[in-house]
Amino acid sequence: MIPASILITPLFLSSISIKSYAIPAFSRQYGTSCTTCHLDFPKLNDFGKAFKEAGFKFPKDDETFIKNPPVMLGAPAQKEVWPHSVWPGTIPGMPQIGLRMNNFFQYTTGPLSRFNSLAQAQGNVPQLIPTTDFETGFFSIFTAGNFGGGIAFWADDDISVSGDNSAGALGDGYLKFVDLGRLIKLPTDSLSVRVGQFELDLPFTQARSINISPYDIYSQANIGAINSMVGLQQNVANQFSFADAGKGIEISGGHTYGGYHYSVAVIDQNTSGIDQAANASPFVGSATGSANGGVGFASDSSTKDVYARFAYRFNLERDPESRHAVQAAGTTGPHDHTYLSLGTYYYHGNSQQGLLGVNAGGSQQVLYAREPFYRAGGDFSFNYRTFNLYGLYMFARDNNLLPVDANGVLIPLPLSPASPPPAGFITSVPAKFNGGFVQADYLVLPWIMAIARWDGVNSTADRINGLDLLPGTPYFGPFRSTRNRFTPGIQFLIRPNVKASFEYQIRPQQSVMAVTNPANGATQALNPFRVNTLVFALEFVY
Amino acid sequence: MTRLVVVLLAGAVAIQAANISGKVSAGKGSSVVYVDAIAGKTFPAPTKNYVMDQKQLLFVPHILVVQVGTTVEFLNSDKVAHNIFWPNIGGNKKLTHNLGTWPTGQKRDFKFDNPGVVPLLCNVHPEMSGFVIVSPTPYFAETDADGSFKIADVPAGSYTVVAWHEGSKTQSKPVTVGGDVTVDFALSK
Numbered sequence: 001m002i003p004a005s006i007l008i009t010p011l012f013l014s015s016i017s018i019k020s021y022a023i024p025a026f027s028r029q030y031g032t033s034c035t036t037c038h039l040d041f042p043k044l045n046d047f048g049k050a051f052k053e054a055g056f057k058f059p060k061d062d063e064t065f066i067k068n069p070p071v072m073l074g075a076p077a078q079k080e081v082w083p084h085s086v087w088p089g090t091i092p093g094m095p096q097i098g099l100r101m102n103n104f105f106q107y108t109t110g111p112l113s114r115f116n117s118l119a120q121a122q123g124n125v126p127q128l129i130p131t132t133d134f135e136t137g138f139f140s141i142f143t144a145g146n147f148g149g150g151i152a153f154w155a156d157d158d159i160s161v162s163g164d165n166s167a168g169a170l171g172d173g174y175l176k177f178v179d180l181g182r183l184i185k186l187p188t189d190s191l192s193v194r195v196g197q198f199e200l201d202l203p204f205t206q207a208r209s210i211n212i213s214p215y216d217i218y219s220q221a222n223i224g225a226i227n228s229m230v231g232l233q234q235n236v237a238n239q240f241s242f243a244d245a246g247k248g249i250e251i252s253g254g255h256t257y258g259g260y261h262y263s264v265a266v267i268d269q270n271t272s273g274i275d276q277a278a279n280a281s282p283f284v285g286s287a288t289g290s291a292n293g294g295v296g297f298a299s300d301s302s303t304k305d306v307y308a309r310f311a312y313r314f315n316l317e318r319d320p321e322s323r324h325a326v327q328a329a330g331t332t333g334p335h336d337h338t339y340l341s342l343g344t345y346y347y348h349g350n351s352q353q354g355l356l357g358v359n360a361g362g363s364q365q366v367l368y369a370r371e372p373f374y375r376a377g378g379d380f381s382f383n384y385r386t387f388n389l390y391g392l393y394m395f396a397r398d399n400n401l402l403p404v405d406a407n408g409v410l411i412p413l414p415l416s417p418a419s420p421p422p423a424g425f426i427t428s429v430p431a432k433f434n435g436g437f438v439q440a441d442y443l444v445l446p447w448i449m450a451i452a453r454w455d456g457v458n459s460t461a462d463r464i465n466g467l468d469l470l471p472g473t474p475y476f477g478p479f480r481s482t483r484n485r486f487t488p489g490i491q492f493l494i495r496p497n498v499k500a501s502f503e504y505q506i507r508p509q510q511s512v513m514a515v516t517n518p519a520n521g522a523t524q525a526l527n528p529f530r531v532n533t534l535v536f537a538l539e540f541v542y
Numbered sequence: 543m544t545r546l547v548v549v550l551l552a553g554a555v556a557i558q559a560a561n562i563s564g565k566v567s568a569g570k571g572s573s574v575v576y577v578d579a580i581a582g583k584t585f586p587a588p589t590k591n592y593v594m595d596q597k598q599l600l601f602v603p604h605i606l607v608v609q610v611g612t613t614v615e616f617l618n619s620d621k622v623a624h625n626i627f628w629p630n631i632g633g634n635k636k637l638t639h640n641l642g643t644w645p646t647g648q649k650r651d652f653k654f655d656n657p658g659v660v661p662l663l664c665n666v667h668p669e670m671s672g673f674v675i676v677s678p679t680p681y682f683a684e685t686d687a688d689g690s691f692k693i694a695d696v697p698a699g700s701y702t703v704v705a706w707h708e709g710s711k712t713q714s715k716p717v718t719v720g721g722d723v724t725v726d727f728a729l730s731k
């Protein structure tokens with residue numbers, strides 16, 4: 001049975017898992033302010049989107065803006081000699097390195113005893129969740145730029161992490177071949193290719209989000225219901241979430257600052273949701289040399305997942321020239337377009353679970369339940385000057401293959417050493433969830449961003465798994481299948497590269513206390529309470 | 543490089559005209575020295591226009607000195623959108639103005655009818671900074687690399703000479719021109 005603590009504690013632990021980047025290295029290279037590309041870093045303005053999609057270059061005449069000229073890795077005339085020479089490229093004149101550090105302070109409401117009870121596992125000392133807490137975040141290094149000829153690069157890494165929710169190591173690391181379609185005479189910017197590890201082309205980025213806390217729907221994994229108190233049994237343990245970076249290849253085209261935009265990515269299926277560094281076979285050498293002490297395989301599945309997205313952005317200026325420009329012209333200066341963007345996305349994969357079972361002959365073998373799953377949804381974004389309203393809906397469905405024994409009889413979950421060995425699977429009730437978010441950003445002043453956001457995740461399985469009256473405690477949780485969160489926030493750019501952010505995360509009716517009714521002796525739910533969190537973040541990049 | 547601008551008045555008598563020269567000690571970059579407004583004296587507006595360019599995310603030149611009444615052509619030579627505005631002229635916030643934005647290669651004109659320092663800004667690229675110094679008289683000069691200046695052909699008389707340097711306090715000194723005269727300034731922040 002999945003204890004309630006697994007479901008409740010992430011609400012706290014995930015509350016400060018921001019992982020966002022602005023690139024001060026570009027400020028150095030071009031001698032320009034962060035606000036050239038960012039509204040409220042790391043949120044990109046229209047020019048920043050164009051800069052990124054051009055391969056971290058100015059969309060036109062990039063070389064004239066560079067204050068530190070690139071180093072030539074071969075004279076341009078070498079192109080005439082090719083293929084009898086290496087095609088000349090460039091590297092940035094100075095290392096394109098940026099650094100980021102953040103600190104947090106959070107205040108959590110609610111009586112401590114409730115947290116103590118909710119968080120404990122039987123026989124363990126209860127976890128204390130303090131009312132107030134200072135936390136250092138992480139110190140990150142990141143680099144990005146262009147090698148000339150449309151080859152862009154990006155790599156970011158948290159080199160120092162702390163806090164329960166932080167995950168160190170590589171974030172994104174990829175090469176992008178911009179406008180590769182020009183080689184086969186496709187329309188400009190209609191085909192680019194990205195290879196490496198990258199955040200999927202999500203409708204609204206998590207990696208470059210201005211929010212302190214991540215979008216709940218992006219962090220939602222699909223874990224099936226297994227609870228003896230409820231009849232529903234689901235053998236689903238799909239750790240995939242949209243917030244995870246994928247390893248693979250992506251083709252994309254169009255622009256996110258006007259017109260169409262699409263992307264299709266093929267990435268590793270990684271059901272376990274963790275890096276498979278330990279997946280090092282002594283018999284099979286991987287590309288990175290697992291048999292020789294390398295890092296092994298990244299995936300624990302032989303299948304690949306596919307993610308596709310299409311969106312269209314309608315810039316709404318009447319003047320055609322302004323409408324089609326990177327930024328709209330205005331009487332008091334260029335600014336982001338007034339626009340309406342509509343999009344859709346679809347992710348398909350095969351969640352894989354390996355069980356030690358038996359084959360038809362009774363011999364022991366590993367059985368793999370490959371459960372097809374998908375995530376699908378739509379999104380919108382409306383922008384008027386410095387007001388941006390946007391939202392996303394997601395529906396998730398995982399096939400549910402329940403293990404059966406050699407006689408075709410269902411094996412009660414969870415499996416234990418006493419369970420009969422699985423011999424196969426039958427399809428049962430799928431595990432589903434849905435939800436999304438709506439957010440409004442308003443740049444009150446160029447240095448003040450006001451934010452209002454609603455997150456909602458509806459997962460019956462989560463609720464069932466949380467219906468766990470821990471021994472010795474009177475607490476149930478969660479209360480409903482839908483977890484709502486309202487998060488007003490405000491952010492201040494103290495300097496273009498220094499930001500103070502505040503969020504107040506309001507979670508209505510998360511858990512209830514179970515009491516005995518003195519009149520009839522029956523157990524009843526009472527006193528729903530909320531767990532709200534105020535988070536303050538202070539961060540800088542340079 | 544010293545940039546010296548001399549404007550001869552129509553009908554002005556060269557007799558007794560002299561030079562005001564000297565040196566301005568200030569921080570990096572050039573300074574501007576000009577003869578302040580002369581009571582009861584007006585000067586015809588220049589017919590020549592000057593250009594302030596926006597190029598490679600910079601105002602070029604960084605400092606442009608013009609006589610009051612001069613029209614300045616603001617050019618965008620970059621392949622990105624720019625904007626030009628100034629929050630005040632000579633500290634007078636009522637004279638704030640926003641020129642808007644315009645396409646690459648095009649100009650937008652503005653005639654400066656009020657003397658004073660015009661701090662130029664771009665609301666798209668906040669690091670961009672430039673200055674138009676609008677002199678109330680045609681007697682002005684920009685210092686060279688070592689801070690030296692020469693204002694030529696100033697008629698005889700008593701004047702107030704003003705020295706300006708970016709980021710420093712402006713300084714004024716009385717000068718009486720009968721022949722060539724020297725006046726030095728030491729500007730501090």
